[in-house]
Amino acid sequence: MPKQTIEEIEIIPVAGYDSMLLNLSGAHTPTFSRILVIITDNHGREGIGEIPCSQSILSMLDLIAPSLRGQTVENYRSLLRSLLDRYKEHDAAGRGLQTFDQRTTIHAVTAIEAALLDLRGKTLGMPVCELLGRGKIRESIPFLAYLFFIGESEATEFDYKQEITQPNSWHSARRSPAMDTQAIIEQAGLVAETYGFKDFKLKGGVFAPEKEIEAVIGLSQTFPQAHLTLDPNGCWDLATALEAAKQLKGRVSYLEDPCGAEGRFSSREIMAEFRQRSGIPTATNMVATDSRELAHAIKQSAVDIPLADPHFWGMEGAVQVSNLCRQNGLCWGAHSNNHFDISLAMVSQVAAAAEGTITAIDTHWIWQEGQHLTLNPPKIIDGAIQIDDSVGLGVEIDRAAIQKAHALYQEVGQSDRDDSLAMQALIPNWEFDPKSPCMVR
Numbered sequence: 001m002p003k004q005t006i007e008e009i010e011i012i013p014v015a016g017y018d019s020m021l022l023n024l025s026g027a028h029t030p031t032f033s034r035i036l037v038i039i040t041d042n043h044g045r046e047g048i049g050e051i052p053c054s055q056s057i058l059s060m061l062d063l064i065a066p067s068l069r070g071q072t073v074e075n076y077r078s079l080l081r082s083l084l085d086r087y088k089e090h091d092a093a094g095r096g097l098q099t100f101d102q103r104t105t106i107h108a109v110t111a112i113e114a115a116l117l118d119l120r121g122k123t124l125g126m127p128v129c130e131l132l133g134r135g136k137i138r139e140s141i142p143f144l145a146y147l148f149f150i151g152e153s154e155a156t157e158f159d160y161k162q163e164i165t166q167p168n169s170w171h172s173a174r175r176s177p178a179m180d181t182q183a184i185i186e187q188a189g190l191v192a193e194t195y196g197f198k199d200f201k202l203k204g205g206v207f208a209p210e211k212e213i214e215a216v217i218g219l220s221q222t223f224p225q226a227h228l229t230l231d232p233n234g235c236w237d238l239a240t241a242l243e244a245a246k247q248l249k250g251r252v253s254y255l256e257d258p259c260g261a262e263g264r265f266s267s268r269e270i271m272a273e274f275r276q277r278s279g280i281p282t283a284t285n286m287v288a289t290d291s292r293e294l295a296h297a298i299k300q301s302a303v304d305i306p307l308a309d310p311h312f313w314g315m316e317g318a319v320q321v322s323n324l325c326r327q328n329g330l331c332w333g334a335h336s337n338n339h340f341d342i343s344l345a346m347v348s349q350v351a352a353a354a355e356g357t358i359t360a361i362d363t364h365w366i367w368q369e370g371q372h373l374t375l376n377p378p379k380i381i382d383g384a385i386q387i388d389d390s391v392g393l394g395v396e397i398d399r400a401a402i403q404k405a406h407a408l409y410q411e412v413g414q415s416d417r418d419d420s421l422a423m424q425a426l427i428p429n430w431e432f433d434p435k436s437p438c439m440v441r
């Protein structure tokens with residue numbers, strides 16, 4: 001068989017509609033953006049990947065793309081390694097303080113990795129999970145329902161797309177304000193009914209801790225069998241987190257980034273102290289986000305569940321984290337941001353290859369579902385996605401849908417996520433403060 005080489009690489013920024021989701025970084029704007037990378041080989045086969053969008057990632061991909069043409073696809077591992085080595089300085093400052101990861105190189109290289117793995121899987125006639133780690137370990141991937149408080153968007157000049165669907169359905173509720181416990185319980189009921197979720201995560205860092213604790217207690221009373229967690233993105237101090245823990249113990253399975261760096265103590269030291277004193281397991285997508293941070297987190301017993309999002313660990317990298325978790329008695333999970341169906345397929349394939357115990361995977365898909373960029377988006381049924389033997393990522397590129405999403409991106413003209421924009425429409429002159437919930441100013 002003639003060699004398989006990279007013929008063409010397309011970098012396509014796309015946008016989709018979102019709700020006014022509140023989080024420590026502020027409020028989501030009416031649209032979110034992502035980057036798609038499509039790689040075509042010399043046989044005309046295509047592979048695809050999806051990652052978050054920022055100007056710096058787009059520039060990095062533009063810089064890398066010419067050097068990929070003509071490269072042998074079979075050597076994709078050394079190709080990816082050399083890219084990570086060459087551009088690692090761009091990520092030296094780490095993920096930043098926002099709720100979302102602001103690194104460049106790791107995201108850019110992951111898009112290329114995903115597209116090459118998709119291409120390889122299609123060529124070899126196997127799903128991507130068989131090319132990762134030690135191959136497919138599970139077929140059923142559990143996901144959780146990611147609940148958010150939603151801002152009163154109609155009181156702002158921002159134009160959030162309203163969906164005309166049946167009243168009392170998830171698709172109508174997801175674009176309506178949700179500012180209290182009752183609204184969060186209704187959200188949970190509708191997503192559980194629609195997708196069969198058994199686990200719920202509430203995004204915190206929005207209101208004062210008491211109000212978020214009240215919402216979690218409300219959820220636990222309404223759904224006594226559910227696994228629950230709350231994620232204030234590290235904005236509480238240790239004393240507040242320990243106080244919250246007293247009320248949440250026995251109601252949550254774990255707490256995600258309940259606290260972070262404080263004075264002369266590092267985020268991992270404070271998380272370790274929280275974990276030891278509260279007896280509640282911790283998860284993170286903020287303090288163990290690369291191998292050096294993870295090594296410190298493990299040494300200090302700071303984290304029970306590293307959320308190894310493949311978009312910022314790489315797909316093989318996220319599977320390697322699962323191996324470390326297994327060896328160190330930890331549980332593996334994955335974090336998410338707003339995303340399309342290609343990312344959902346990427347995360348599902350990675351989770352299928354993750355070793356050891358995994359927790360239900362984060363996904364923002366419920367906020368975007370219906371905006372497909374593939375002809376056969378993965379389906380969440382009974383709270384899980386089933387991995388079959390479909391080749392590559394298991395999704396078929398929908399060029400017409402991608403073209404529409406790209407046109408929306410061009411119309412919106414915003415590549416970098418900035419949650420302060422919509423937040424300022426709720427609270428004038430609002431500024432990000434990593435230690436203060438967004439509605440508390």
Ligand SMILES: O=C([O-])C(=O)C[C@H](O)[C@@H](O)C(=O)[O-]
Binds near residue numbers: 024100285336337362
């Ligand atoms: O688990 C997390 O920290 C996230 O999902 C981060 C996201 O940026 C979330 O805060 C969001 O979408 O607003």
Ligand SMILES: [Mg+2]
Binds near residue numbers: 231233257
């Ligand atoms: Mg988190």
